[in-house]
Amino acid sequence: GELRVGVVSLDTIGYFHDGVVRVRLAALARGLDLDQVVVASTHQHQGQDTMGLWGPSSLSRSIDEAYLARVEATAVDALEAALGALHEVSITVARGGAPELVSDSRLPEVVDDTFTLVRFDDLAGTTRATWTIWGNHPEALGGDNRAITSDYPHQLRERLEAEYPGSTAVFSAGSLGGLMNPLDIVGCPDADGRATCVPGDFALADYVGRG
Numbered sequence: 001g002e003l004r005v006g007v008v009s010l011d012t013i014g015y016f017h018d019g020v021v022r023v024r025l026a027a028l029a030r031g032l033d034l035d036q037v038v039v040a041s042t043h044q045h046q047g048q049d050t051m052g053l054w055g056p057s058s059l060s061r062s063i064d065e066a067y068l069a070r071v072e073a074t075a076v077d078a079l080e081a082a083l084g085a086l087h088e089v090s091i092t093v094a095r096g097g098a099p100e101l102v103s104d105s106r107l108p109e110v111v112d113d114t115f116t117l118v119r120f121d122d123l124a125g126t127t128r129a130t131w132t133i134w135g136n137h138p139e140a141l142g143g144d145n146r147a148i149t150s151d152y153p154h155q156l157r158e159r160l161e162a163e164y165p166g167s168t169a170v171f172s173a174g175s176l177g178g179l180m181n182p183l184d185i186v187g188c189p190d191a192d193g194r195a196t197c198v199p200g201d202f203a204l205a206d207y208v209g210r211g
Contacts, residue, residue, distance in 0.1 A: 006034045006079045007131075009172050010071060011150035012041045012050040019050075019068060026076045032083055039075065043173045044138035044151040087128050089120040101208050102136045103184035104177070112177060119164075127164035132156060135174035137181035140208050142199035149202075152182065155209025182208045 008023065020039040027037055041050075048067050049055070055062030094117045102113040115134040121127050138151035157169035187204040188197035197203035 003035050004033060005036045005038060006032070006082065007038045007170065007172075008040070008075045008078055009170050010039065010041045010050075010075065011044050011153065012047055012071065013043060013045060014041045014051045015039060015071075016051060019072060023072050023075045026072060027079050030076060030080060032076070032079055034079065034083070037079065040172050042138055042150065042153050042171055043176060044149075044153065045143070046139075046141050046145055046147065046149045046151050048148070085128075087120075087122045089122050089128060092119045092121065093117070094119070098134075098136075098211060101182055101185055101211050102180050103182065105179045105181055105183055110177070112175060112180060114174070116174070127167045129168045129170065130160045130164060131170045131172065132160070133172045133174045135176050135180045136208070137176055137179065138173075140182045140199060140205040141202070142183070144200055149205070152205040152209035155206045157209075159210045 006027065020037075023039050024037045027034060048064060049062045050068060050071070052061040052063040096115055096117070097113045098115060099111065099113045102111055104111045112135055115132060115136075118131040118133075119127055120129040120131075136152075138153050140152050141147075141149060153171040156171055160169035161167055182204065183199045185195075185208075186193065187195045187199075187201070188207045190196050197207055
């Protein structure tokens with residue numbers, strides 16, 4: 001009861017330490033009562049380049065500074081909203097596996113399909129929030145998708161918030177390894193066990209996230 005930690009999960013490919021520091025300083029400047037602020041990325045492959053590594057050439061920094069400022073301001077807004085909705089809760093931690101939803105695209109093939117779910121219930125038994133940590137690259141949309149999307153974490157959060165009405169679902173990447181992903185799974189299997197959705201198909205993101 002003496003340490004208050006704010007956690008923000010960004011639907012970005014990654015976020016450098018200087019950006020994390022800017023979020024922390026902005027939260028401090030706004031007077032938010034937080035002892036620590038954790039900023040993490042889901043590592044989805046379907047959004048803006050927030051690291052400057054994928055420009056038109058190796059000498060070009062492909063970052064939209066206005067977009068970074070928007071991400072950081074929204075992160076602080078989220079922290080403020082969370083502080084404004086504090087509840088005393090009990091915490092339940094569960095672990096499970098989803099071997100049908102994770103593959104390894106690099107040798108040696110070693111698959112860790114473990115996910116961890118943390119559920120926060122208030123004293124009346126109402127679930128206020130869930131936090132899922134899972135080592136599975138959010139890249140069900142593959143490398144050719146041109147639409148900005150948070151990939152399967154969107155469907156995962158949507159499913160959990162439907163299961164627990166009024167709650168907030170947070171997703172964080174676990175140990176992604178080299179390389180846990182849904183690209184080689186049997187997507188949306190039919191009655192004969194054959195894939196009916198493939199990487200690049202939003203149906204695969206839906207199958208993985210809801211599954």
